Amino acid sequence: MNDMNHDSYVTPDGRTIGPVMMEVQNITLRFGGVVAIKDISFDIREGEIRAIIGPNGAGKSSMLNVINGFYHPQEGGIYFRGEKRGPMKPYQIAQQGIARTFQNIALFKGMSTLDNIMTGRFTHMKAPVWKQALWHGEAEREEIENREVVEKIIDFLEIQAIRKTPVGRLPYGLQKRVELGRALAAEPKLLLLDEPMAGMNVEEKEDMSRFILDVNDEFGTTIALIEHDMGVVMDISDRVVVLDYGRKIGDGTPAEVIANPEVIDAYLGVSHD
């Protein structure tokens, strides 16, 4: 890695984003004969909102699954805060401070909103089992602390009214919000959002955009997100990486990316005359 990676970086909009947090290097991911991701490299800087875009089947979700450890790439490596990551299980990566949401909501449907978000605190619960069972000092303190964090998130996401409702009963937009809450509860260093606005109406999208910007702003959380709505992407992201058929075809600020002829081709189709 060169020295530039350790310096802050000023975007054309005048926002200062930090040094490189995660570097994805030459990742290739194959399923049998199908190459889902081919030799992709990019980086994510501290404090930025990084968007991954591309047409259907471009390999965006696969990329997120690689970062989060659900998939293990055949080639390439991932550096997290300068250190190369060995082969890790998803739960170990979660413990390292990488939280995520899913394209098709993955919540614990039988549990209440509060309990769901509380599970996000798992990586912060350290008291031994018997102390938890007996509600012994250390466990009690921990529980109260965790509960405070969770309540703050519930306030922040404006979901006080549904805190005791089983999430299976909630409408789609709210479920998405609860899922974001659960990811936030982990106080992640890096937050991965897989299509946080898929299937939402305009108002819900606006709400979600606001939450994402606020999370980034207030908690300073680094966010990598996949999104289809170009308008949203252009509005909220600092830098964008564009994938198409498993290859990277563009990387830069929203303005740079949108001017890139290859990106225009991928989205609008190429005329071969």
Place this chain on the structure above:
Amino acid sequence: MPIWLLNTLEVSINGLMTGVLYSLVALGFVLIFKSSGVFNYAQGVMALFAAQSLVGIQTGQVPFAHLINAITGLHVSRFGFDVPSILAIILTTLVMVVFAWVVVRVIMVRLVNQEPIILFMATIGLAYFMEGFGDLMWGAELKSLDVGLPSGGSFWIEDVTAQWAREGETYWGMYVDTLDIWATVIAVFLVAGLTIFAQYTKAGTAMRAVADDHQAALSVGISLNRIWIMVWSIAGFVALVAGIMWGAKSGVQFSLSLIALKALPVLMLGGFTSIPGAIVGGLIIGMGEKLFEFAIGAPFLGGATENWFAYVLALLFLVFRPQGLFGDKIIERV
């Protein structure tokens, strides 16, 4: 007290205690179902296997003796020493933990994110495998199990209750098996411990989370393997306790694994996802079938109603309250 009342009381008490034993088996099912969404068909066979292992270790049997003899032409059968009961129970618990580890490593990890029905089929396979494996390891003959728990009627209860009858009537007191009393006490502790564990600890919540969604559980930092091994170990331990109780009552033999069938109506009554449900369900069925036999079955229907009463009751519940008394109502948005 009139004699009919004393008799009813005696039948009820014995029914409740039988119910406790049903609950013990049902509990094993509930634990695994809650935490992995798997209906573990092998629970009954696990109880049999645990009981076989316990007797085998206690009496110093050589595992796989028949197999060894058949292959090598030797005639080994016993090591020639007895293992004390407590130590044997601890060793059997370890056997069940190893068993849990193997099940998770060999079967469960390959079925992450699969439909519940596939996991269910896998446990049917496991049940048949365990049945054969248990016989191969410890032999298929009927064994008697004795871990030193007292059994037989309690004279104290007989003496005390004999005086409750009215003057002039002949009454010899209630028959209550001390083994049943012990089983009840042990079950109460077991259930209290498990309930606290499941409701108030991180591991307990993690268990429920894993049952709900594998991917989501992984993404919040839960290790599926660890939770599964933990759950199967606990289920193995519960199977061991159930195996000890039933084995002490009726001997260790194949039909021990069939008590699992009695757990089904208990689960339908109590709900598949509720630990208290398994207890209450077991008690209702245990007491219900004894009282029904006593009051209606034996005098009017020619007896032996205990064999089917529980299933009829379960059927009624399926029709009118499919989630059971305490089960989670299934909520689905359309």
